[in-house]
Amino acid sequence: MTESDKGVLVSDGKNIYKAGIFEGRLVDRTGAGDAFGSGFVAGLMKSQIFDEKAVKYAIRLGSANATSVIESIDAKEGILTRQEFEKSPRWKNLLIKVKNLR
Secondary structure (H helix, E strand, O other): OEOHHHOEEEEOOOEEEEEOOOOOOOOOOOOHHHHHHHHHHHHHHHOOOOOHHHHHHHHHHHHHHHHHHHOOOOOOOOOOOHHHHHHOHHHOOOOEEEEEOO
16 A cells, blocks of 8 residues: 555565655656556566565565656656666665564
8 A cells, every 4th residue: 555655555464564765856646656556566576486575676666666757747757667776776775664464
């Protein structure tokens, strides 16, 4: 669940993941949720194993994609390619807290 400028909450049924946001200059929020969702799904699909590492990667990719989109006008501007995400040091660190549900 995205929470606008508060970040995101994700659950895999075993854990709850809470992440903040990447710093960025807000220009237009249009498409931010869709950008997060598409980045998150793409991040999960990249992994062969669905584990904590895969979920964290997906959250980081979704958050980076959403941040990049809000820095431009239009929902399609700013969408990251895999290369742009992987090569930029800007997207390497995002605090993600994990709480076990058990």
